[in-house]
Amino acid sequence: MSRPLLQLALDYTELPPALSDALLLRDSVDIIEAGTLLCLTEGLEAVRQLRKLCPHKIIVADWKVADAGETLAKQAFDAGANWMTVICAAPLATVEKAHQVAMERGGEIQIELFGNWTFDDARAWHKAGIRQAIYHRGRDAQASGQTWGEADLARMKTLSDIGLELSITGGITPQDLPLFRDIKVKAFIAGRALSGAANPQHVAQDFQTQIRDIWGA
């Protein structure tokens, strides 16, 4: 199992603070995400500018696509994204079409797990060629201060066994990482945990150190 990556999620309503964070943290993280909020407010320019600023990083367009998979995948990948998210509620045809474009362009599709989805869905996505999904901690659990629960971890384990690598998000801190040692983790996604920190680069280093300590170099 390869080492989990660290992903910076940029959830701003304007480009300048997003670009500033990207500049500050691009050498400390592996993946830069143009968050849904940023994409809906700034449009494709968000992806384009991040690609320009971070030419060698993996760029994610967190579009949570529900329809028009082919057209949107073309837009995202041609603007410089490496990965694009598709919402789990999307019809399978949308997933397949987006995946087709991703393969043609050397990109990847990530299924965003939100609300209702089933392990049968997960198996169908895997059969369609999808290898990545994004797992969110239940909001209620997060809001009520609970840590990651056994139910979350068991579901992640099953998704891993189905063959999906998971990016994990929802208020993750470096201290949480040991919880996930048995999961096939593609990336840990952090937004405010990084950008809201007094010393963002220091927190990024804490994440990377923990990752190396647990998963090896």
Added chain:
Amino acid sequence: MSRPLLQLALDYTELPPALSDALLLRDSVDIIEAGTLLCLTEGLEAVRQLRKLCPHKIIVADWKVADAGETLAKQAFDAGANWMTVICAAPLATVEKAHQVAMERGGEIQIELFGNWTFDDARAWHKAGIRQAIYHRGRDAQASGQTWGEADLARMKTLSDIGLELSITGGITPQDLPLFRDIKVKAFIAGRALSGAANPQHVAQDFQTQIRDIWGA
């Protein structure tokens, strides 16, 4: 039951053709929708420009929000949208927060029904104050040339009975409208049926005439 409205969906990857369609059809339709594709490529500017061009029309930001309901609702309504879409896969907390902002700003939230959802979800949305949902014809049905099926109509009827007004979309033509006479239709949404027509204003008039013939003035 009030007369269904006619909604123009603008699904372009750039603003100029969208604005050109809006200008051509704004007097023939009731609602102008900034489609997801347009919003993801052009950002909030799409909503702002449509508001400027169509000051007296209902403007929809078709964002299919899955998270950050409060922040995104503020962005959409402050930019000039009247209605904003939330994907059915969104957590109920997201729906509630978006609805709260909508109420404060005199806007409305529409739940976009895509993939897995249940009538229990629909009852929960209604209980949270939501009064609108968007019903898509199954893509497979559409692609294989089938018309609206009994299953679609029965589900729409149940949603109506729960108290949700429906906007209906998926390759609708004026000839399809009589099918929906027993449904609580908020709007018929047409994209290419209008903008792709040889005479878009003529097709819009056909829709409006059919609506008046079936539902009254």
